[in-house]
Amino acid sequence: MAAKSFDMIVIGAGPGGYVAAIRGAQLGLSVAVVEREHLGGICLNWGCIPTKALLRSAEVFHLMHRAKEFGLMAEGLGYDLDAVVARSRAVAKQLSGGIGHLLKKNKVTVLMGEATLPRPGVVAVKTGAGTEEITAKNIILATGARARVLPGLEADGDLVWTYKHALTPKRMPKKLLVIGSGAIGIEFASFFNTLGADTTVVEVMDRVLPVEDAEISAFAKKQFVKQGMKILEKTTVVKLDRSPGKVVAHLQDAKGTVTADFDTVISAVGIVGNVEGLGLEALGVKIDRTHVVVDEFCRTGVPGLYAIGDIAGAPWLAHKASHEGVMVAELIAGKHAHPIKPGTIAGCTYCTPQVASVGLTEEKAKAAGYTVKVGRFPFIGNGKAIALGEPEGMVKTVFDAKTGELLGAHMVGAEVTELIQGYVIGRTLETTEEDLMHTVFPHPTLSEMMHEAVLDAYGRALHM
Structure with a gap:
């Protein structure tokens, strides 16, 4: 046949x-x-x-x-x-x-x-x-x-979990170690921490959510710590000793190696x-x-x-x-x-607070040779955010000082994964600061902060 x-x-x-x-x-x-x-x-x-x-x-x-x-x-x-x-x-x-x-x-x-x-x-x-x-x-x-599976950190579905085990947990972790603070790691840390797990996040890089703008990472970390998470940066998990109901993790940083006990480990070290x-x-x-x-x-x-x-x-x-x-x-x-x-593909992380970004971070824009204008606007200055009871967050914009091109936008706070699309469309249409300034944003909405962050880059913010 x-x-x-x-x-x-x-x-x-x-x-x-x-x-x-x-x-x-x-x-x-x-x-x-x-x-x-x-x-x-x-x-x-x-x-x-x-x-x-x-x-x-x-x-x-x-x-x-x-x-x-x-x-x-x-x-x-x-x-x-x-x-x-x-x-x-x-x-x-x-x-x-x-x-x-x-x-x-x-x-x-x-x-x-x-x-x-x-x-x-x-x-x-x-x-x-x-x-x-x-x-x-x-x-x-x-x-x-x-x-990705790292030697010695292999999942067993009992003490050490992959994302699949974490999606169908047989029990609620009491003391949880999350290895990796990219989107997958931080989302699971956020979920289990909110439900009451004593949660520690280990990140090998110098900050959590390492692909995000440094200022946004720092803001998010502050919120995670406020929620009771322990964040260990520039730290590697070198070994896991497993025994019934317990994992002893060997954690190495610049000062040396320490051990800590956990009942559950989630490995989220990439793909x-x-x-x-x-x-x-x-x-x-x-x-x-x-x-x-x-x-x-x-x-x-x-x-x-x-x-x-x-x-x-x-x-x-x-x-x-x-x-x-x-x-x-x-x-x-x-x-x-x-x-x-x-540069027009947005990244979204659905932890609490949410994180969303598109284009270049401030650091990468400078490294690429741009002279930048940076604008910021805090959630605390927005009426809708206060009415929602969500005053913690910020919107940050990065522009090319010479041409007004929107190089990047970075956000942390409530519902920012829904807001980022406005800047994505802007990047796709090769928007300048002038176009964004002339756009009428509806009131009262969280999206007004996107307008204000643009205005702030040019010293024209109205509400701070």
Whole structure:
């Protein structure tokens, strides 16, 4: 029997893969998707979405404790961890099912199984029933990434957890160590700390949330400490001694090594690309530190083979993967595709307080040779923030002093993950300070701080 042929095959149905498939189908291509585990990938099933559901529960619990401030009464406060997790899983299941419906609606062929590329233009799909070969002139790798494992810090699901164990905890940690203070680490630290775990965060770099602007990191750290977290920077976990119900962590900083006891450890020390077992090396695909090397259009250098999302390297963000998926599908369909500008991709962290940013930090802008104008505006100067009972936070803008170009924007505080998009649009449209100053922001909203932070960069802030 001849192998089924498609215009485009996508390997992986995460936020990059399923979006690429849908866009390809919209453009009239015949499309197949191969997925080995879950439609929606890590993001929908074990990442972005279920973590937000957990964090929402923690946020509501935190607000319940503040009821008195708002003239409300709430007594006998508590939580059911199993019910919190069950809600998170139900949210993930609902969305994963939705992806199946979207692919079906767009007439995308879905094959559940393990993919390999035995020859150029051929994908072998291994299922319980055997192996089937399908062919296409264009193949998109969207296999994503998994948690990095450091020797000696391997997860066991009992004392040492990965993000997967942390999403479905069998118990509530009493004394928690989180290794790594990037988005994943700090979100789990925030969740468990809010529910009452005695939480310590260890970061090897000189500050928490190390990819963020230094001022924003410092502000966020102050809030985390206020909430009872212990933050250890420039510190490495060199060893974990495990015994029933207890982990002794050996923590090393510039002064030497100390030990501390914990009942739970979450390892969040980065990710590695899922590049193994696909047959990429034999095809001549270049791999650098577990990531496929691609050009600005996600081309691997092997004709007809593309790589998108986490497997294609930083930034490791679902929205970047989706956008790349659309771009590649349009390229394959012969449309005029625009490469993604990394400087217009926002990063969001959903801890309390939230952190969001786009473009260059002040430090990076100066290092790139810009003379900068920097504006700041605090939440305490905003009427809506005070009315919400959320006066802790700031918005920071970085402009090119010569041209007025918005180089970067950085925020920490309530709902900033929703606000950042205003600056993202500004960056995409190559906005100057003048455009932003002439924009009328609605009152009373948190977004007014975005206006004020621009005004402040030019000595024109009105409310401070």
